[in-house]
Amino acid sequence: MFQRTAVNERNTRVQMLVRLLFGMMTALLVLPVLIILGLLIHRGGPALSMEFLFDEPSNGMTAGGIMPALVGTVWLVAVALIASVPIGVAAALYLSEYAKDNWLTRAINLAVINLAGVPSIVHALFGVGAFVLFFKFGTSILAASLTLAVMTLPVVIVATRESLQAVPQAFREACWNMGATRWQTIRKVVLPNSISGILTGVILEVSRTAGETAPIMFTGAAFFLPFLPESVYDQTMALSLHLYVVTTQVPNVPEHLPYGVALVLILMVLALNAVSIGFRTWLRGRKKW
C-alpha cells in the first residue's frame, strides 16, 4: 500500500526540480546585493576613517572628507519625512477608512499609483517650478526636501493603505457596533494593528529619499559647499549628489574616494533601516491576532 509507484517517483522528481529552480532564482536575487556590498567594502573600506567622516572635502574634492554631504543628507531625509509622513498617513487613512468606494476615490487611488510612476527628473522640474520659484523657497533644503516628499508620498500612501486594509473588517464592524465613531475605531483598533506596516512604508521611503539625486540637484543640493547647513533655507551638499560629482565631474579623484562615499551612503541607509526594522519587530511581537 505504501509502495512507491512510478507516478510517485515522477512527482517527487518534479517537485525537487521546481524547488531547485525557485531556490536558484532567489539566490540570483541576493547575488547583486552581495556583490555590490562586497565591492564597496573592498574598494571603499580603506577610505573610511574619522577624518573621512568628519572633515570637509579639500583639494578640489580630491581629498578630505564628506562631513557636509553626510549632514546634508540627514537634513534632507529628515525634512522630507516630516513633510510626507503626516500627509501620506492622513491621506491613506482618509482613502481607506472614510472615503466611499466611488469613482472619485478610485480616481484618486489611480492618481496616487501614477504619481509613483513619474520619473524622478520630472519631479525635479516640478520642484523647481513649484517650490524654488513659485513659493520662493529658492534652492534650499526646504525646496529639495519637499520635492523628495512629493516623490515619496505614493510609497507612504500605498504602504499605509495596504496595512490598514490588512486589519480585518470584522474588527471595525465590532467596534462601530458598539457606537464608536470612525475616529475612535481608527485609534483603538485600526492604527494599533497596522502601525508596523506603516513603518515599513516609512523605511522604504527613507532608503529611497537618501539615495535620490535628480530631484535635489536643481532644488537645493550644492556641488561644493564646505559649510554645514544652519536652517532649511540653506543649500547643502548631499551624499548622493556628491557621489555623482566625484565620479563624473571632478578630475584626478583617487579611486577609493567615490567607493567610500557610496559605502557611507549605503551604510547610512542600512543603519536607518535596521533601527526601523528593530522597532517594527518589537511592535509586531505585540501583534495580537
Added chain:
Amino acid sequence: MVSSATDVRPTRSEAPEYGVRPLVRVRDLTIRYDDEPALANVTFDIHEHEIFGIIGPAGSGKTSFLRALNRMDEFTPAMEFDGRIEFDGHDVRHMRNLYALRRRIGVVFPLPVGLPMTVYDNVALSPRLSGVRKKAELDEIVERCLTRAALWDEVKDRLHALGSLLSGGQQQRLTIARALSQEPDLLLLDEFSIAVDPVTTMRIEDVLKELRDELTIVLVTNLVQQARRLADRTAFFLMGECVEVAETEALFTGEVREQRTRDYVEGRFG
C-alpha cells in the same frame, strides 16, 4: 395567540396581555442589496423583555434585518432599506445620532470577534469610548459583564492575556460580555452558537434566559430547537418574506396559519 405577520393594527391593542410596550416596531420593511431584495414588506413588533426568535433557512433575510435595525447599512455598501423601523419610538432610518443608537443595541455575530487587545480591554472598550476613566469603575464593569456572560471564572486569572487567544467558545462569551458592557436595551444575537461547542451553547442559553429580566433579545438562529428553548415569540422568515409571527409554543404545537411554517418547524424542508 397567533399574531399575523401582515397585521398593521397598533400593537397595544394587538397584544394587551403582554402588558409591555413594543421596543421595536417594524413596518413594511424592505431591504435590498443592489436592488436585489433580501427582505420584503415585513411587519411585526418586538416587545420589551422578551426573547424574540427569528428562524428560517439561510438567505431568508434574518441577518439583513439585524443589520438594518442597527443601521449597519451605513457601512455595508449597496445595502439600503425602505419602510419603517422604530426603536424605542424613534425611527432609526432618520436618526441623526447613530452612535447613540448603536450603544443601546449590542450585537453578537456568528463568528466570535475577539478584538486584538486584552480580555480586560475588550470588555472595557465600550465604557472607555463613552468616557468612563476611573479604574475602579472599569474593574467593576469588566467583572460584572464577564460574570454575566459566564466567562469570569475562566479568565479572571488572565484578564491581561489577549482576547483573541481564547478558545472559540470563550471568545464568543467575550463578545457577549463586550456587548453587555454597553448596557444595551436590546441584544441582537446572530446564530451565536455556530462556532461554539454544545456545552458552552447551553451555558450561554442559560445566561440569555437570565438576561431577559434586564433587556430584550433578538435571537436569530438556524436551530429550530434553540428558538423553542429560548424564544417567547418566534418569527419565521422564508426567502425574504416574514411568513408568520407567533408564540413559540404555538408554532411548535402546530397552531400555525401557514403550512410552510409547520413544514419548516417539523423539519420537512429547509
